[in-house]
Structure formats: structure tokens, C-alpha cells
Amino acid sequence: MEDRDLKGYWRKNLKYVGILLSIWFTVSYGFGILLAPALNEVRIGGFKLGFWFAQQGSIYVFVLLIFVYVYLMNRLDHEFGVSEEDA
Amino acid sequence: MDVQTWTYILVGITFTIYIGIAIWSKAASTSEFYIAEGAVSPLTNGMATAADWMSAASFLSMAGLISFMGYDGTVYLMGWTGGYVLLALLLAPYLRKFGKFTVPDFIGDRYYSQIARTVAVICALIVSFTYVAGQMRGVGLVFSKFLEVDIFWGVVIGMAIVFFYAVMGGMKGITYTQVAQYCVLIFAFMVPAFFISMQLTGSPIPQFGFGSTLNDGSGVYLLDKLDQLHTELGFAEYTSGTKSMQDVFFITVALMVGTAGLPHVIVRFFTVPKVKDARISVGYALIFIAILYTTAPAIAVFSRTNLIETVSKQPYKEMPEWFNTWEETGLLAWVDKNEDGLINYGPGAAMEGAPSIVRENGEIKRGKLGQPLINNFRTDNTNELYVDRDIMVLANPEIAGLPNWVAALVAAGGLAAALSTAAGLLLVISTAVSHDLIKKQINPDISDKAELRYARIAAAAAVVVAGYFGINPPGFVAEVVAIAFGLAAASFFPAIILGIFYKRMNREGAIAGMVTGLLFTLAYIIFFKILFPEDNTPENWWFGISPEGIGTMGMLVNLAVSLAVGMVFPDPPEEVQEMVESIRYPK
Numbered sequence: 171m172e173d174r175d176l177k178g179y180w181r182k183n184l185k186y187v188g189i190l191l192s193i194w195f196t197v198s199y200g201f202g203i204l205l206a207p208a209l210n211e212v213r214i215g216g217f218k219l220g221f222w223f224a225q226q227g228s229i230y231v232f233v234l235l236i237f238v239y240v241y242l243m244n245r246l247d248h249e250f251g252v253s254e255e256d257a
Numbered sequence: 258m259d260v261q262t263w264t265y266i267l268v269g270i271t272f273t274i275y276i277g278i279a280i281w282s283k284a285a286s287t288s289e290f291y292i293a294e295g296a297v298s299p300l301t302n303g304m305a306t307a308a309d310w311m312s313a314a315s316f317l318s319m320a321g322l323i324s325f326m327g328y329d330g331t332v333y334l335m336g337w338t339g340g341y342v343l344l345a346l347l348l349a350p351y352l353r354k355f356g357k358f359t360v361p362d363f364i365g366d367r368y369y370s371q372i373a374r375t376v377a378v379i380c381a382l383i384v385s386f387t388y389v390a391g392q393m394r395g396v397g398l399v400f401s402k403f404l405e406v407d408i409f410w411g412v413v414i415g416m417a418i419v420f421f422y423a424v425m426g427g428m429k430g431i432t433y434t435q436v437a438q439y440c441v442l443i444f445a446f447m448v449p450a451f452f453i454s455m456q457l458t459g460s461p462i463p464q465f466g467f468g469s470t471l472n473d474g475s476g477v478y479l480l481d482k483l484d485q486l487h488t489e490l491g492f493a494e495y496t497s498g499t500k501s502m503q504d505v506f507f508i509t510v511a512l513m514v515g516t517a518g519l520p521h522v523i524v525r526f527f528t529v530p531k532v533k534d535a536r537i538s539v540g541y542a543l544i545f546i547a548i549l550y551t552t553a554p555a556i557a558v559f560s561r562t563n564l565i566e567t568v569s570k571q572p573y574k575e576m577p578e579w580f581n582t583w584e585e586t587g588l589l590a591w592v593d594k595n596e597d598g599l600i601n602y603g604p605g606a607a608m609e610g611a612p613s614i615v616r617e618n619g620e621i622k623r624g625k626l627g628q629p630l631i632n633n634f635r636t637d638n639t640n641e642l643y644v645d646r647d648i649m650v651l652a653n654p655e656i657a658g659l660p661n662w663v664a665a666l667v668a669a670g671g672l673a674a675a676l677s678t679a680a681g682l683l684l685v686i687s688t689a690v691s692h693d694l695i696k697k698q699i700n701p702d703i704s705d706k707a708e709l710r711y712a713r714i715a716a717a718a719a720v721v722v723a724g725y726f727g728i729n730p731p732g733f734v735a736e737v738v739a740i741a742f743g744l745a746a747a748s749f750f751p752a753i754i755l756g757i758f759y760k761r762m763n764r765e766g767a768i769a770g771m772v773t774g775l776l777f778t779l780a781y782i783i784f785f786k787i788l789f790p791e792d793n794t795p796e797n798w799w800f801g802i803s804p805e806g807i808g809t810m811g812m813l814v815n816l817a818v819s820l821a822v823g824m825v826f827p828d829p830p831e832e833v834q835e836m837v838e839s840i841r842y843p844k
Contacts, residue, residue, distance in 0.1 A: 180841055187346050194342050198335050203506050206328075210496065216468040216478030221496040224331040225554040226464065229338050229547050236345040236540040243350075243536060252842045254531045 179250040186242050190235050198228040263665030264403045271441050271669050272418055275434045275676070279422030282430045287709050290427030291358040291688050292527045297432055299534040303541025305432045306525045308439035308677035310337075310516075310542070311549060312388070313395025316442055316674035321649030324557035324564075327487075328498030332505055332805075336512025338543065338550050343517040345539035349526040351757045353535035354840040358527065359685075360520040360749060361693040367756040368764040369833050371698060376771050378693045380748045381520045381685055386722070387741045388521075389682040393727025395675035402586070402651065403668040409728050415676060416724040423680045423687075424716045428528060431680045438673035443548060445670025450552050453559045453657045463555035483558060486565050491603045495561065501795065507806030514812055515742030518750035521681040524688075532843040560649045563656050568642060569602045573626050576600075579655035584629050585621065587612050588645035591628050592635055598626060603640040608633035612643050679723065687716035740782050743804075747774035747811025755819055760837045766823025774815025781807045 201209060206220030214222065247253035284290040297305070315337070323330030355363055361381060365374025393412050400411025422430040447463075454466030458479055470478050484494045493499045500508075516522065525542075526535045568576070573591060583589040590612035591600055608631060615622040615630040622630045651671075654664040691712035696703055703711075748771045755762040755770075782804045785793040795801055802810060828834070 176838075176842060183841075190346060191342070194339065198339050199506060199509070202331060202335055203502060203509065207497075214468070216470065216480045218480070218496050221328055221480075222468070224328065225334050226551055228335050229551050232338055232342050233540065233543050233547055235342050236536075236543055239346055240536045240540055244533060247533070247843055252844045254533060254844050 175250055176252070179246065179252060182246055183243070186239065186246075190239055194232070194235055197223065197231045202228045258661060260661045260664045261404065263662045264668045267662075267665050267669040268404070268672060271437075271673060274437050275418060275422055278433045278437060279426050279430045282426045282433055284425070284427035284429050284709070287358075287692070287705050287712065289429050290709055290712050291684075291692065292524070293427075293429040293432050295356075295528055295530055297528040297530075299529050299538035300541050301432065301436055302525060302529050302534075302538045304439045304545055305435035306522065306538070306542035307545035308435035308442065308673070309525055309681040310522055310546060310678070311442065311674055312678035313392050313671060313675035315549065315553075316446065317395060317398075317650050317671050318647050320553040320556040320560070321646040323554055324561040324649050325644075325646055326498065327493070327495040329500045329505065330554065330557060331498075332500075332508040332512060334550055334554060336509045337516060338546060339509070340513040340516025341539055341543040341546070343513065344522070344526070345536055345543075347754055347757070348517060348523065349535040349539050350532045350843070351840045352523060352753070353526055353529065354532050354843060355836075356527070358524075358692055359688050360523050360753075361689060362697070363756065364749075364752055364767075365693070365697065367833065367837070368752075368767045369830060370764040370768065373752075373764055373768050373771070374693060374697065376768060376775075377749070377752075378689050380744060380771070380775065381689045381693075384519065384741045384745050385521060385682045385685045385689075386726075389679050389686070389719075389723040390726035392675045392679035392682070393723050396672060396679070397727055398647075399668050399671045399675070403665070412724050412727040415672070415679075415727075416720050419676055419680050419683065420717065420720045423683050423720070424713050427712065427716075428684055431684055432528065434680065435677045438677040439545060441673040442670040442677075443545070445666040445673070446549055447552060448666060449654045449657070449659060449663050450556050450559075452659050452663070453563075453653065454555065456657060457559055457562065463552050463559070467555040467558040479558060479562065483562050483565075486562070486569070490565070490569065495558070501801050503801050504795070504798075504803050504806055507802045507809045509806075511746050511806050511808035511812075512742055514746040514750050515808055516745075518745035518748070518753070519741075520745075520749070521678075521685045523749075524685060525681070556650070556653065560653050560656065564644070564649075565602065567656065568600045570599055572598055573600055573628060574598065577656075579652055581627075582655075583648055583652055585614075587614055588648045590614075590631050590643040592631055592641050592643075593624070593626070593628070594635060594639065594641050600642055601639055602642045603638065605638040605640045606636055607638075607640045607643045608635055611645070683716050683719045683723065686719040687712050690715035740779070743778045743782055743808030743811060744775060746808035747778040747815055751812055751815040751819060755816075757837065757840065760834050761823070761828045762819065763823050763826050763829045765826040766819040766821075769822040770815040770817075770819030773818045774811045777814050778808055778811030781810075 202224035206224055209220035210218040212219040288294050319333055352363060361374050361377035364377035393415060396415030397408040397411040400406045401408045422434050450463040451461050454463040455461050457472055458466040458469040459472045460466040460469045467479055470476055471482060480496060484496055487495050526538060529535050529538050592607055610633055613632045615632055624630050651667060654667060691708055695711050696708050752767050752771050785804045
């Protein structure tokens with residue numbers, strides 16, 4: 171395998187990680203903590219939005235982020251021929 | 258049937274299952290003992306990780322804590338789940354590819370240094386021992402509350418069970434018992450939550466229930482009602498909290514990063530067959546954890562509302578049965594400061610310290626309304642009620658008037674949570690001794706059989722030490738949990754991340770970083786928590802960061818020192834750089 175391929179794989183992996191972690195940070199620390207007082211002016215049902223993100227929403231987003239990463243990486247593994255399932 | 262009979266039945270059944278699994282899954286080699294031969298399916302591992310992770314604190318204490326902290330409880334909810342995103346994206350797949358047995362293994366090999374390995378072993382031992390003592394205490398508490406067994410015997414029974422399946426089965430036995438324990442604990446946590454959500458809001462799903470309107474036809478939202486009750490009684494609004502924003506921020510980071518750096522969690526991802534499995538396994542684990550963690554804030558709101566509505570400004574004479582039962586345990590107490598016979602509940606402590614009941618010849622001395630009398634000095638404020646946070650989950654079924662078997666189920670669930678975490682920690686301790694110390698440092702020529710024997714001896718010794726601390730807890734057990742997370746955040750996490758993502762990180766930098774991060778964090782926590790607890794107030798903290806959140810600073814110190822010292826020394830040897838290169842690709 172050419173070295174260039176692996177470099178490309180790693181670069182793409184880092185890009186995915188960077189994007190997903192920015193979402194991770196924005197939702198938890200952004201919506202749940204830093205912006206919570208402002209978001210609390212908005213309501214969904216009985217929840218103030220900032221409070222909901224802090225105690226519910228962020229956790230759902232965490233789960234989602236991991237599964238998105240799993241999907242992206244499985245695709246990337248195949249694309250660059252580094253998957254454990256490829257012969 | 259009464260609660261106690263039900264508890265004997267349920268605890269008996271669950272313990273029989275655990276022992277059965279232990280006999281079925283006896284480990285024959287070190288590979289089976291340390292990582293279950295790396296043959297655990299991702300889903301099974303996800304469930305085992307969830308049980309491994311959710312301890313007596315998650316199960317018994319967290320919802321209660323949140324119900325008194327309101328919005329501030331967010332630090333636990335996000336802090337103890339968000340770390341799994343870091344695990345999935347930054348740690349688990351690479352450590353699985355590395356493919357050895359322990360975290361010190363990785364640190365030692367990656368930083369080509371026995372000193373680095375030893376520092377990692379010391380960190381792993383400190384973190385795991387502080388944590389395991391709390392679990393044994395939890396076991397003792399459940400036994401003494403529900404089965405009226407002495408705390409001493411409660412801990413001994415718990416030790417015997419863990420001893421049996423951890424020492425015999427190692428990781429293999431632990432994995433499959435943890436799966437069973439997860440099922441027990443999640444069922445036990447959810448059943449009362451469904452019932453109470455139904456009662457209060459008419460919605461069976463607690464996650465929706467606490468955002469719904471009340472069941473009394475008033476059309477008022479539950480959270481608005483609770484905010485209003487809080488304001489009337491002089492508390493801060495439930496949905497706003499009182500901690501400063503920067504402290505909430507720092508504590509959340511410390512708990513998240515600490516979670517991702519805890520050796521007993523990381524090591525679970527060595528047990529799956531492939532890199533791909535490690536990634537998805539973290540996802541499964543977080544789903545199983547999220548079921549409990551999204552329910553806990555709902556339980557917190559339900560029990561807080563139920564508590565205030567039951568007791569506030571009500572005559573003591575009309576308190577239900579559970580109130581008196583818990584009063585006799587000293588976890589709930591009432592002092593009639595203004596002698597009006599009503600329970601006046603408000604902010605501030607009702608008395609100095611935890612209640613100590615006045616006794617005469619062993620009999621509880623009672624006031625004129627029948628309330629147990631308390632020795633403690635009363636405080637100047639108007640609050641007359643002392644409520645221990647830990648009783649909220651345990652007393653919840655009784656407060657809501659649920660059937661006896663539900664209360665017994667909660668006891669069995671608490672035991673499952675404590676035992677599963679204790680077992681995972683004991684395994685880390687035993688591998689740190691038999692593998693990282695004996696095999697890797699003292700006697701590399703040791704046979705697999707002999708190493709396995711040492712692993713069992715170390716596990717057995719660790720059970721006994723943990724049991725001792727469970728029976729005689731050092732006065733600062735609750736405080737040292739902050740140490741476990743702070744240390745994991747300030748020592749392991751940066752060293753592992755740099756080891757994977759920065760090929761030129763060398764041993765000098767990593768060791769200097771781990772040691773300074775560790776000492777900095779330890780010094781700050783010991784200063785405020787143990788040496789000068791009276792100075793432990795926001796005015797004295799650095800940048801308003803409490804000892805719980807200082808691990809975040811420790812992590813930054815570690816990173817800065819690692820990078821700075823690393824620049825001065827030569828790059829790591831060629832073969833180490835190649836090793837780093839190889840763990841980045843699944844194949």
C-alpha cells in the first residue's frame with residue numbers, strides 16, 4: 171500500500187473528529203452551559219431550552235455523534251482499503 | 258409480603274445468577290483473565306461497560322444529588338456521559354489496535370520507559386482504590402438498610418460474592434456477570450420512574466413526563482410548579498441553580514475527561530475482537546448508560562416535588578409512615594424551631610452536621626409530637642428539616658406509595674450497581690500488580706500459569722483491602738471521588754492522547770507532564786478538601802474553580818509541560834514512531 175493513501179486516511183479521520191467534536195462542544199458546553207441562560211427564554215413544552223439541553227438534549231446528541239462517527243469511519247476504512255474485513 | 262422478605266427473595270435470586278455465571282466462565286489463561294480473550298461481542302461489551310461504569314453513586318446517589326442541586330446537577334449528567342464521545346473518537350479504537358492488556362502497558366510501550374509504566378501503575382492503583390472503597394460502602398449500606406444486617410456483615414457478604422466471580426473468572430466472569438447486573442439495575446431504576454411519572458403527570462415515559470403538565474387538571478407544567486415552590490420557600494429556581502458558570506464548566510470538563518481516562522473503563526475496549534467493534538461498542542455502552550442518565554433528572558424533579566408537597570408547612574403529626582422510618586435512621590430529621598408543630602422547610606442547614614439522635618438506654622428520646630430528639634446545635638435560619646441526599650432514590654418508592662416489591666427491587670439494583678463496578682476496579686488493580694509490575698518489570702520470564710496465579714492472589718488481596726475501607730471508610734470518602742476523576746483527567750488522558758495523535762511526543766515530556774499534572778491536582782484537592790476544609794469557598798478558589806473541577810486545570814498543566822519538555826529532548830526511537838503509525842490504521 172502506498173504511504174500517500176494512509177496519510178489521506180488519517181487526514182480525513184482528523185477532519186471527521188474535528189467536526190464532530192465541535193458539535194459535541196457546541197451542544198454541551200455551548201447550549202447546555204454558556205448559552206443556557208439565553209436559551210432558557212425559549213420553551214419547548216414544559217422545558218426551558220437551555221435546561222433541556224443541559225439535562226437531556228446533550229446526552230441524546232452524544233449518542234448520535236458516536237454512531238455518526240462509526241458510520242463515517244466504516245465507510246472510510248473501506249474507501250482506503252484499511253478495513254479489517256477487506257482481504 | 259413486607260419489603261424485607263421481598264428484598265431477601267430478589268437479592269437471593271440475583272446473587273445465585275451471579276455465582277452461576279462465575280462457575281460457568283472460569284478463566285484458564287491470562288488472556289482470558291485480563292481481556293476475556295478479546296472475544297466479547299460489541300453489544301455484550303457495551304452492556305458490560307454500562308454496568309462497569311454505573312456505580313453505587315450513579316444508581317443510589319446521583320438522582321438525589323440532582324434533586325437538591327437542580328440545574329447545577331448538569332455537571333454529573335453531562336460530565337459522566339460526554340466522556341464517551343471522547344472515548345469513541347480519540348481513544349478506544351487506537352488502544353484496541355495497540356492490542357495489549359492494560360493502560361500502563363500502552364504508556365510503558367509508547368513511551369519506551371519503565372518509569373512511565375510505573376507512574377501509570379501508581380495512577381491506576383490510586384484511582385481504582387479510591388473508587389472501590391466507595392462501592393463496598395454502598396454494598397454495606399444497602400444490606401444494613403433493607404436486610405437489617407450489620408454494615409460489617411453486609412460488606413463481608415458483598416466481598417465474598419465479588420471474590421468468587423472476579424477471582425475465578427477474571428475479565429471473562431466479570432463481563433458476563435456485568436451483563437446480568439446491568440439488566441437488574443436498569444430494570445430496578447426504571448420501574449419506579451415509570452410509576453411515579455404516571456402518577457404525577459400521566460405520561461409513562463419519565464423523559465417526557467418531567468416536561469409535561471401536572472396530572473391534577475391545573476394545566477400547570479411540572480417544572481414551572483417546582484420553580485414556583487422553590488421561589489416561595491426561598492430556594493433558587495430549580496432550573497437555574499446557584500453555581501457560577503465557570504465552575505459548572507470546569508467540573509463538567511474534569512468529569513468528562515476523567516471518565517475517558519479511567520482505566521477500568523478503557524480496559525473494557527481491549528476485550529472486543531476488532532477496531533471496528535471497539536468504536537461501535539462505545540456507542541452501545543452510551544445508549545445503555547443514557548437510559549439511566551436521562552431518567553435520573555426526571556426522578557430528581559419528581560422526588561423533589563413530592564418531597565416539598567408532602568412535608569412543607571404540613572403538621573408533623575400527619576406525616577406518612579416512611580417519614581418516621583427514615584427519621585429513626587438519622588437520615589431525615591425535624592427540629593421544631595418555632596414550636597408550631599408544622600414542618601418549615603427552606604434553604605440552609607437546619608442544624609450543624611448530620612443528625613445524632615438522643616438516646617436513653619438505647620431507646621430513642623422523643624419530643625412532645627413523637628419526633629426523635631436531636632443532639633445537634635440548631636442553626637439560626639428558619640429551616641427545620643434535614644434530608645440526606647442519598648435517601649431520595651431509596652425512599653422514592655415509599656414516598657410515592659408504590660408496592661413493596663418495588664422498594665426491594667431498588668435494593669437489588671443498588672447492589673448490582675455497586676458489585677459490577679467493584680469487580681471492574683478489582684480487575685484493574687490485580688492486572689496492574691500481576692502484569693504491569695511482576696510480568697513486565699520484576700520477572701519477565703514468568704510462565705502464563707504463574708502470572709495467572711499472581712493475578713488471582715492480587716485480586717483476592719485487593720478484595721480484602723477494599724472491604725476494609727468499606728467497613729472503616731476514611732472520613733473523606735465522598736471527597737476522594739473528586740480525586741479519582743481529577744487524577745485520571747490530569748494524568749492518563751493527556752499522555753494517551755499525545756501518544757496517539759502526536760508521533761514525536763517523547764518519554765521525557767510525557768513523564769514530566771504526568772507527574773506535574775498529578776501533583777498539581779493532588780495538591781489543590783488535598784489543600785481544600787483535607788488540610789483546610791474551612792477555606793473551601795469560592796472566594797479562595799483559583800479563578801473560581803472548585804476542587805471538583807481542578808482536574809481540568811491539571812490536564813492543561815500536563816499538556817503544557819509535556820509539550821514544553823518534549824521540545825527539549827530528542828524524538829522517540831524509529832520503532833516507537835512506527836508503532837504509533839500502525840495503531841492509526843485498523844489494518
